[in-house]
Amino acid sequence: MLSTGLNRREFIKISALLGLGGSVPMLGGCTPRPLPGEGEVSRVPTFCDMCFWKCAGFAHTEDGQPWKIIGNDVDLHSEGRLCTRGTAGMGSYQDPDRLKRPLLRETGADGVQTFREVSWDEALNFIADRLKSIAQRHGADRTALLNHGYGAAHFQHLMKAYGSGSIAEPAFAQCRGPRDVGFELTFGESVGSPERTDMEHSRCIVLIGSHIGENLHNGQVQTLAEAMRRDATLITVDPRFSVPAGKSKYWLPIKPGTDIALLLAWMHVLIDEDLYDRDYINRYATGFEQLKQHVARYSPEWVYLETGIDPDTIRKTAREMAAAAPATLIHPGRHTAWYGDDTQRSRAIAMLNALLGSWGRQGGLYMKESVSLPKYPLPAYPAPKSDFRAAHGNRFPFANAGVTNAIVEASIGADAHYKAWLVYGTNLPMTIPGIRPQLQAAIDSLELVVVVDTMPSEITGYADVVLPECTYLERYDDLRNSGERHPSLALRMPVFEPSYDSKPGWWMAKQLGLRLGLEKYFPWEDYAEVIDWQLKQVGSSLDEMKKIGVKNFPRTRPKYFAPKQEVSFPTPSGKIELYSQQLADKGFDPIPEYTRPEQPPQGFYHLNYGRMPAHTFGKTTNNHLLFQLAPENTLWVNPLVASERGLENGEYVRLSNPEGIVSNKIRVRVTERIRPDSVFMAHGFGHRSRRLRLTHDLGADDSELMTNVKIDPLMGGTGMRGNFVTIIKETV
Amino acid sequence: MLEEILITARSNPHIDPVLEVWNWQISVYLFFGGLTAGIMFFSALMQVLNKDREAPFAANGLALLGPIVLSLGMTTLFLDLSHKLFVWRFYTTFQPTSPMSYGAWILVLFYPVSVLQILSTLRKGYPMVVSYTERVPLLPQLLNLMETYRRPIAWMALPIAVGLGVYTGILLSAFSARPFWNTGLLGPLFLVSGLSTGAALTALIARQHSERQLFTRIDIGLIVAEMLVVALMLINLSTGARPQLEAAEKLLGGSYTMVFWGAFVAVGLLIPLLLETFELRGLMRSAAVLAPVLVLAGGYALRVIAVDLGQETTWINYESEFNPQLLERLR
Amino acid sequence: MARYGMVIDTKLCIGCADCVVACKTENKVPEGLNRDWVVEATQGTYPNLETEFRSERCNHCSNATCVTMCPTGASHHWKGTNIVLVDPNKCTGCKACISACPYDARLIMHPEGYIDKCTFCHHRVEKGMDPACVSACPTKCMHFGLLDDPNSEVSQLLRTRKHKVLAPETGNDPNVYYLI
Ligand SMILES: Nc1nc2c(c(=O)[nH]1)N[C@H]1C(S)=C(S)[C@@H](COP(=O)(O)OP(=O)(O)OC[C@H]3O[C@@H](n4cnc5c(=O)[nH]c(N)nc54)[C@H](O)[C@@H]3O)O[C@H]1N2
Ligand SMILES: Nc1nc2c(c(=O)[nH]1)N[C@H]1C(S)=C(S)[C@@H](COP(=O)(O)OP(=O)(O)OC[C@H]3O[C@@H](n4cnc5c(=O)[nH]c(N)nc54)[C@H](O)[C@@H]3O)O[C@H]1N2
Ligand code: SF4
Ligand code: SF4
Ligand code: SF4
Ligand code: SF4
Numbered sequence A: 001m002l003s004t005g006l007n008r009r010e011f012i013k014i015s016a017l018l019g020l021g022g023s024v025p026m027l028g029g030c031t032p033r034p035l036p037g038e039g040e041v042s043r044v045p046t047f048c049d050m051c052f053w054k055c056a057g058f059a060h061t062e063d064g065q066p067w068k069i070i071g072n073d074v075d076l077h078s079e080g081r082l083c084t085r086g087t088a089g090m091g092s093y094q095d096p097d098r099l100k101r102p103l104l105r106e107t108g109a110d111g112v113q114t115f116r117e118v119s120w121d122e123a124l125n126f127i128a129d130r131l132k133s134i135a136q137r138h139g140a141d142r143t144a145l146l147n148h149g150y151g152a153a154h155f156q157h158l159m160k161a162y163g164s165g166s167i168a169e170p171a172f173a174q175c176r177g178p179r180d181v182g183f184e185l186t187f188g189e190s191v192g193s194p195e196r197t198d199m200e201h202s203r204c205i206v207l208i209g210s211h212i213g214e215n216l217h218n219g220q221v222q223t224l225a226e227a228m229r230r231d232a233t234l235i236t237v238d239p240r241f242s243v244p245a246g247k248s249k250y251w252l253p254i255k256p257g258t259d260i261a262l263l264l265a266w267m268h269v270l271i272d273e274d275l276y277d278r279d280y281i282n283r284y285a286t287g288f289e290q291l292k293q294h295v296a297r298y299s300p301e302w303v304y305l306e307t308g309i310d311p312d313t314i315r316k317t318a319r320e321m322a323a324a325a326p327a328t329l330i331h332p333g334r335h336t337a338w339y340g341d342d343t344q345r346s347r348a349i350a351m352l353n354a355l356l357g358s359w360g361r362q363g364g365l366y367m368k369e370s371v372s373l374p375k376y377p378l379p380a381y382p383a384p385k386s387d388f389r390a391a392h393g394n395r396f397p398f399a400n401a402g403v404t405n406a407i408v409e410a411s412i413g414a415d416a417h418y419k420a421w422l423v424y425g426t427n428l429p430m431t432i433p434g435i436r437p438q439l440q441a442a443i444d445s446l447e448l449v450v451v452v453d454t455m456p457s458e459i460t461g462y463a464d465v466v467l468p469e470c471t472y473l474e475r476y477d478d479l480r481n482s483g484e485r486h487p488s489l490a491l492r493m494p495v496f497e498p499s500y501d502s503k504p505g506w507w508m509a510k511q512l513g514l515r516l517g518l519e520k521y522f523p524w525e526d527y528a529e530v531i532d533w534q535l536k537q538v539g540s541s542l543d544e545m546k547k548i549g550v551k552n553f554p555r556t557r558p559k560y561f562a563p564k565q566e567v568s569f570p571t572p573s574g575k576i577e578l579y580s581q582q583l584a585d586k587g588f589d590p591i592p593e594y595t596r597p598e599q600p601p602q603g604f605y606h607l608n609y610g611r612m613p614a615h616t617f618g619k620t621t622n623n624h625l626l627f628q629l630a631p632e633n634t635l636w637v638n639p640l641v642a643s644e645r646g647l648e649n650g651e652y653v654r655l656s657n658p659e660g661i662v663s664n665k666i667r668v669r670v671t672e673r674i675r676p677d678s679v680f681m682a683h684g685f686g687h688r689s690r691r692l693r694l695t696h697d698l699g700a701d702d703s704e705l706m707t708n709v710k711i712d713p714l715m716g717g718t719g720m721r722g723n724f725v726t727i728i729k730e731t732v
Numbered sequence B: 001m002l003e004e005i006l007i008t009a010r011s012n013p014h015i016d017p018v019l020e021v022w023n024w025q026i027s028v029y030l031f032f033g034g035l036t037a038g039i040m041f042f043s044a045l046m047q048v049l050n051k052d053r054e055a056p057f058a059a060n061g062l063a064l065l066g067p068i069v070l071s072l073g074m075t076t077l078f079l080d081l082s083h084k085l086f087v088w089r090f091y092t093t094f095q096p097t098s099p100m101s102y103g104a105w106i107l108v109l110f111y112p113v114s115v116l117q118i119l120s121t122l123r124k125g126y127p128m129v130v131s132y133t134e135r136v137p138l139l140p141q142l143l144n145l146m147e148t149y150r151r152p153i154a155w156m157a158l159p160i161a162v163g164l165g166v167y168t169g170i171l172l173s174a175f176s177a178r179p180f181w182n183t184g185l186l187g188p189l190f191l192v193s194g195l196s197t198g199a200a201l202t203a204l205i206a207r208q209h210s211e212r213q214l215f216t217r218i219d220i221g222l223i224v225a226e227m228l229v230v231a232l233m234l235i236n237l238s239t240g241a242r243p244q245l246e247a248a249e250k251l252l253g254g255s256y257t258m259v260f261w262g263a264f265v266a267v268g269l270l271i272p273l274l275l276e277t278f279e280l281r282g283l284m285r286s287a288a289v290l291a292p293v294l295v296l297a298g299g300y301a302l303r304v305i306a307v308d309l310g311q312e313t314t315w316i317n318y319e320s321e322f323n324p325q326l327l328e329r330l331r
Numbered sequence C: 001m002a003r004y005g006m007v008i009d010t011k012l013c014i015g016c017a018d019c020v021v022a023c024k025t026e027n028k029v030p031e032g033l034n035r036d037w038v039v040e041a042t043q044g045t046y047p048n049l050e051t052e053f054r055s056e057r058c059n060h061c062s063n064a065t066c067v068t069m070c071p072t073g074a075s076h077h078w079k080g081t082n083i084v085l086v087d088p089n090k091c092t093g094c095k096a097c098i099s100a101c102p103y104d105a106r107l108i109m110h111p112e113g114y115i116d117k118c119t120f121c122h123h124r125v126e127k128g129m130d131p132a133c134v135s136a137c138p139t140k141c142m143h144f145g146l147l148d149d150p151n152s153e154v155s156q157l158l159r160t161r162k163h164k165v166l167a168p169e170t171g172n173d174p175n176v177y178y179l180i
């Protein structure tokens, strides 16, 4: 081919992954591939573990080979439709790079440390011996469980039975902790997961950051789509022209980090123009007068200077919200660990919802309900000598769950509190921003680090023992029983036998339990017994669930407040707390204050990051199906930045932060969809583990550039968005 | 600004990032196909016109080259197929809307007629084989018979030659999906070029000076015609729809400018035209070899440009957000 | 001739590419190949922008140039409908149909080498089901049905909503519509 200068190659070898074998065409008739579904098809219920939404579906095999996974029609989380990642679940099961056998760290004669494949017995005995020794010398409470994901429950059970109270997941300090604490401080309750957003009935939805559409939490996407179909007014506040921004009537391209100012201005307008739900506030809330005084200062004109959102737009959008109230949802968001003032921002969001009367109202935030499912009868757990608060000292008074980063810090040094870690399903070096130096120091101090994972993720490199778990398609886990629109249960059961020498988490937990003398907490042979017992208590059975996958139950309580209903909120005052005495008592702002965020130094940009639909963080980038959609992340830069820096669309650059940390290479995408003061990338790329053969070294990792982490003083959240980067052109 | 991109990495081989289903195999085939048409056309023409004296080689020797050249072309055509064992499927059907189907059948018509044509001129064209042919039983009788029907056979060959020429010409132009090809002028251009290469080949090989002069003169006429068609085509493209303009831009300043103006227009048309004119005036002896060689090279360059550029012009062509080459890691 | 069509609402499409994975798994499309894909088109200058997402595939053209150009009849309209299929047993791999498709909708199957493409999931349509991509789409922005039935959902959508097809200039008469 002449003159195109493009390097094109052809795929010639089909991967064995798909089991499509090479059918050689024969003269006179090839063996055409049969139409899908013509073979022997079987269908097994599961709920998805590709992210934390837990959509129920059916995994299909054809002639014993993996085929497809589709949603379960009666499931509330999925409405019969899985998302991109859920549809690609088979790719994670089929991943040839999966962990295959237990690994034990060994130091060779040459002093080089390597992993040796060992038997389960050897691995489990090693762990049990170390744990017992640590318990004898320091106490069982000095072991922490850092975990994420549904399967973690088995290890939480093990830890609690053993006497450890230090359990932490990134879902708190790196994710939704600020939001949950902010809402608890205001309504006494959090929005939970799945979020109790009633978007399918909303007439106005305000998204602050939440990039639903890129954030593919299925129920969120589907109900937002339903709202769009019904022509609800969408207002999106985002420095980037996110997917929902593109669907919105109003896009407010806010200056990064100034959302609290905007929220206060909106409250200012609602109160100033008497647009708030007076009856609702009178009936349910306390502290309105203080709030009114507080927001008086935050006029749209003043806030304009901070946020860049013009006063007219602020007023217009506030009026839109009020016009649709109470079917107006100020979306609480989910990943809210942004700038270190996040609990306060979330509180402001909660308060705005309160002013509009949307908590407990149709189109706002509904009352969720789950099945009252009895626990399998077991002896009570021993009281741990200390819990996760031991890691906090006198910091983070409102941290009501373990703070991962605090546990890492409390594991550094010879006299550190923690002596052993069990890490389940969380890739800490990429998950906790800028943690790598502390992580290394902690690992050097700890006496035992066990990692339970399915993939050779970076965290496995820090382990003494690596335990290969089978994927969600190869195991039982607890029944899914989340608070939802109505109570429902879903079953996850093995579709396949565990591949290689991997095992389900419940089996590992039990085996460790036996070795630690905790038999009485593990009386089952197979976890199916627990599930069957529980199901029978609520009038179902494992057999039934194996057929239907999801069982829905009627509500026993109303989904919304009745008009003029008396409601006692689980706050100290029993009311919605617009003014928080709890916060005042601990020396924090009782009503959110705005402080101006740090600005990037000359030549630097805000490092913005988020989700891309094709992947869940870094855990799916090696999934061959999803890799084929998005093999790398790209760096979004505004055309002004591109021309100023001489960047070409498609070229590879590196990023550097003010501390001189330089990222992996990343491909430039020149797009108008980003502010000229920011750059954007999806989180989850830039894997360094070479054993992830598809994804290693592709794209850049936002986490390692985050050395300027703003800790939320209320609950320990790691604000990740105060980081700045500059762009370095690759010279190759 | 309009940013229109593929946000799913896709690497469908031969389609991404730009269409490249056809390569040198097709250019070679089209070139040889056109050349074969020229060969058959001029040999048949001279036979019909009884120009044994003025053009002894064209009338009696040229036809033999036809099946040889075409077979080479068909070999590369076969090499191009991606489902080779099913090649016979061309001949279990006739698809009236598909130029390629016509082509397939014209190709099979070509061979028998070409063989008859060769047999009817074998003794005259290749006297050194006579001693051998006379020894083969029945062959002399057969050759006698063929020689008797030399003109009717030539009359049969003429439409096939034209069909072959037109078919390789219009094959590409029937693709409405490829704006550069989809002009009514690509057909005539290929036809003229095919005939021109046929004439040039004859001028190159013929031994008799007057015959070489004759075909040089014919070729000059064809080159001039070809240049007119090229000019028309450029005008046509520059006044066409967006993708056609894009094609024109590639020829007028873009990535194809050098090959088009250099390899095709200058080397393949202008220079041979000048050389041939000099040669006719007896000014330059060496041109007798050089000019036809350049014409043949130019004819090939035209096929390469047409095949490649045509595939690059599309109604829709998205860039990819992601680097599709990364998908090679799947192997 | 029964005319099947797909109607995709760009107002709802979020570019999630679930349709692509759903197709890949349902139809066991080999590694590296895709029968459908997603395009993002952004117009304007920050901050006055408009973004459209489009899930694209074979348009099952009423005037399918891939069919007319196919020399062997391998590319054909299925059972008199507008659904265009390729019969691997007739396909020579001459690739004329690929050049003939203005939408770049065709691919070469590996390792075999015959030509493949979106089938509109005729194996599902035959059973009265929606194509795999349509039934997976989380925003329910894709619709499938008979265009010549005035009461079908797709016909109703086309009657009531503004729409377009891709590159109508090609004259191929495509049957995948985009609501705008
Ligand atoms: N596909 C996919 N979906 C996922 C996940 C995944 O990994 N992949 N993960 C799931 C999980 S665990 C979570 S927590 C959620 C997270 O999803 P969300 O809760 O939606 O995440 P956010 O961080 O709120 O959203 C990122 C958006 O915030 C914008 N932003 C950046 N800075 C600012 C700012 O200063 N102000 C405002 N207003 N906006 C800003 C960014 O431009 C981006 O559009 O996604 C969930 N969904
Ligand atoms: N820089 C930056 N950091 C972030 C975020 C960000 O946007 N940017 N987002 C934050 C948010 S919102 C969250 S929720 C967290 C998420 O943080 P994590 O939950 O740590 O997410 P992943 O990085 O995907 O790591 C998941 C790990 O679980 C493993 N795994 C997958 N399936 C299984 C299984 O079935 N069993 C076991 N045992 N292991 C399994 C994977 O191989 C992988 O190692 O990250 C937070 N950290
Ligand atoms: S949202 Fe998607 S990835 Fe998450 S559980 Fe549901 S289907 Fe799976
Ligand atoms: S699945 Fe639906 S929403 Fe997602 S890209 Fe495809 S058409 Fe659009
Ligand atoms: S889109 Fe292309 S492949 Fe599909 S019917 Fe039309 S021309 Fe044929
Ligand atoms: S490649 Fe196959 S389907 Fe396509 S035109 Fe040729 S024979 Fe027909």
Ligand code: SF4
Binding pocket: C022, C023, C024, C026, C027, C035, C036, C057, C117, C118, C119, C120, C121, C131, C132, C133, C134
């Ligand atoms: S209709 Fe079927 S074959 Fe076509 S893109 Fe959708 S899933 Fe794939």
Ligand SMILES: [Mo]
Binding pocket: A171, A174, A175, A176, A334, A335
């Ligand atoms: Mo999260």
